[in-house]
Amino acid sequence: MLSGYRSSVAVVAKLSTPLSFTCHSSSTLPPRISSLLGVRAMSATAARPDPFRPAKRVAGQRQDVWSIVNEAAAASPVQPIVNMGQGFFGYNPPKFALDAAKAALDRVDCNQYSPTKGRPRLKKAIADAYSPFFGRQLNPDTEVTITTGANEGMLSAFMGFIEPGDEVIIFEPFFDQYISNIEMPGGTIRYVPLQPPKDGATRTSPASEWSIDFDKLEGTVNPKTRMIVLNSPHNPVGKVFSHDELERIGDLAVKHNLIILSDEVYDRLYYVPFTRIATMKPEFWERTITVGSAGKAFYATGWRVGYLIGPDHLIKYVAGAHTRICYSSVSPLQEAAAVAFEEADKEGFWDESRDEMKKKMELFCEVFDELNIPYSDPEGGYFVLANMASVNLPEDYPFPSHVASRPRDFKLCWFLIHEVGVAAIPPTEFYTDENANIAEDYLRFAVCKEDEILETAKERLRGLKKYIVR
Numbered sequence: 001m002l003s004g005y006r007s008s009v010a011v012v013a014k015l016s017t018p019l020s021f022t023c024h025s026s027s028t029l030p031p032r033i034s035s036l037l038g039v040r041a042m043s044a045t046a047a048r049p050d051p052f053r054p055a056k057r058v059a060g061q062r063q064d065v066w067s068i069v070n071e072a073a074a075a076s077p078v079q080p081i082v083n084m085g086q087g088f089f090g091y092n093p094p095k096f097a098l099d100a101a102k103a104a105l106d107r108v109d110c111n112q113y114s115p116t117k118g119r120p121r122l123k124k125a126i127a128d129a130y131s132p133f134f135g136r137q138l139n140p141d142t143e144v145t146i147t148t149g150a151n152e153g154m155l156s157a158f159m160g161f162i163e164p165g166d167e168v169i170i171f172e173p174f175f176d177q178y179i180s181n182i183e184m185p186g187g188t189i190r191y192v193p194l195q196p197p198k199d200g201a202t203r204t205s206p207a208s209e210w211s212i213d214f215d216k217l218e219g220t221v222n223p224k225t226r227m228i229v230l231n232s233p234h235n236p237v238g239k240v241f242s243h244d245e246l247e248r249i250g251d252l253a254v255k256h257n258l259i260i261l262s263d264e265v266y267d268r269l270y271y272v273p274f275t276r277i278a279t280m281k282p283e284f285w286e287r288t289i290t291v292g293s294a295g296k297a298f299y300a301t302g303w304r305v306g307y308l309i310g311p312d313h314l315i316k317y318v319a320g321a322h323t324r325i326c327y328s329s330v331s332p333l334q335e336a337a338a339v340a341f342e343e344a345d346k347e348g349f350w351d352e353s354r355d356e357m358k359k360k361m362e363l364f365c366e367v368f369d370e371l372n373i374p375y376s377d378p379e380g381g382y383f384v385l386a387n388m389a390s391v392n393l394p395e396d397y398p399f400p401s402h403v404a405s406r407p408r409d410f411k412l413c414w415f416l417i418h419e420v421g422v423a424a425i426p427p428t429e430f431y432t433d434e435n436a437n438i439a440e441d442y443l444r445f446a447v448c449k450e451d452e453i454l455e456t457a458k459e460r461l462r463g464l465k466k467y468i469v470r
């Protein structure tokens with residue numbers, strides 16, 4: 001930031017040196033000088049046919065899922081719709097976190113730039129909170145770095161280690177932002193689909209039954225592979241990767257010298273034993289970047305405070321990339337997150353938030369039990385995948401063409417919004433076209449909403465009864 005400021009001062013200083021010209025015509029002046037003098041020269045660039053053409057990395061080809069859901073919601077005869085789609089919380093952060101945010105705004109230092117790697121208080125609070133899990137004292141200066149949400153943290157991790165042509169393995173379904181985050185530095189993505197239980201359309205089963213095809217995984221590794229991305233607890237499947245699965249993935253990473261990016265943003269919401277891959281073996285620690293999100297932890301996704309934990313030799317380059325992307329992250333909310341981490345244990349917050357979310361999950365899933373709609377029973381996180389294979393979509397239903405051309409879950413999503421006024425997310429958005437058929441009967445619901453919203457959603461979903469055919 002500062003060096004950018006200095007260099008622009010230097011340019012101005014150079015330009016203020018008087019320039020003397022004899023009789024150059026505008027076309028003979030060097031282009032930079034003629035543009036600085038405001039002279040309009042005809043040039044090849046003036047004839048550029050598409051001056052506002054976006055770069056490929058931002059020019060999406062299809063309408064994204066969020067705008068389709070919004071469009072369906074606006075057009076639905078049932079108003080207002082109940083939004084069970086996006087994973088934002090329907091309630092506020094705990095009081096101790098909110099109070100800390102308000103207090104931070106009154107402090108001069110909290111309204112100014114933070115150090116690029118994060119505020120010392122937050123790094124220390126995170127190091128203290130996570131050292132017991134990692135079985136070692138984390139160094140807050142070298143083994144923790146703060147980012148603008150977990151998402152920018154992951155972008156920084158890929159920017160820090162991926163060169164054009166390098167390959168990154170991710171599992172399907174994936175968190176959608178991985179794709180652009182890997183492609184921005186020129187990475188190529190290799191996909192390995194999690195396999196749902198074969199009888200997922202007829203039986204509710206634990207999310208653990210979404211399994212990894214290890215032969216496929218190993219077959220995907222090649223000399224260009226640099227990283228493998230894990231997400232546990234998993235969005236949207238709700239799977240918590242088992243100790244055995246993590247060990248096999250970690251051993252594979254060691255064998256082929258890969259970096260592991262372990263996205264653990266739902267790490268406080270697990271309903272079965274949860275293992276962090278970085279903590280399993282020293283060889284895993286030395287190659288793993290663990291990703292966390294204060295937004296997910298404290299019901300404050302809009303705060304955009306994320307963090308990465310790992311060995312110095314990984315964290316320093318990720319932090320370097322972060323400095324170039326956004327310099328530093330929002331100061332007052334880092335301070336608030338620091339206080340929240342300091343207070344959470346004392347307040348009994350972690351147990352409380354996990355118990356509350358589990359209860360919300362059970363409360364909401366009752367409606368699927370009633371309707372005999374099978375679901376993938378989550379072991380962590382706040383998403384549930386319900387299998388809607390038995391919901392009969394009328395053949396002549398007036399789906400708009402951009403929905404009709406997408407897999408069945410997009411139609412289910414549109415249908416639910418219009419017929420019962422409940423929005424959910426079609427999970428094939430989190431698949432490549434090639435593998436989308438795996439999940440096209442499912443819809444993803446987020447239960448991080450007030451109980452009364454969950455009750456309204458349940459009541460409305462009961463309206464599906466007349467469309468269920470077995």
Ligand SMILES: Cc1ncc(COP(=O)(O)O)c(C=O)c1O
Nearest residue numbers: 149150151175235265293295306
């Ligand atoms: C699996 C996963 N990783 C990362 C993120 C992003 O977290 P943040 O909001 O801290 O950027 C999300 C948000 O939905 C997510 O589901």
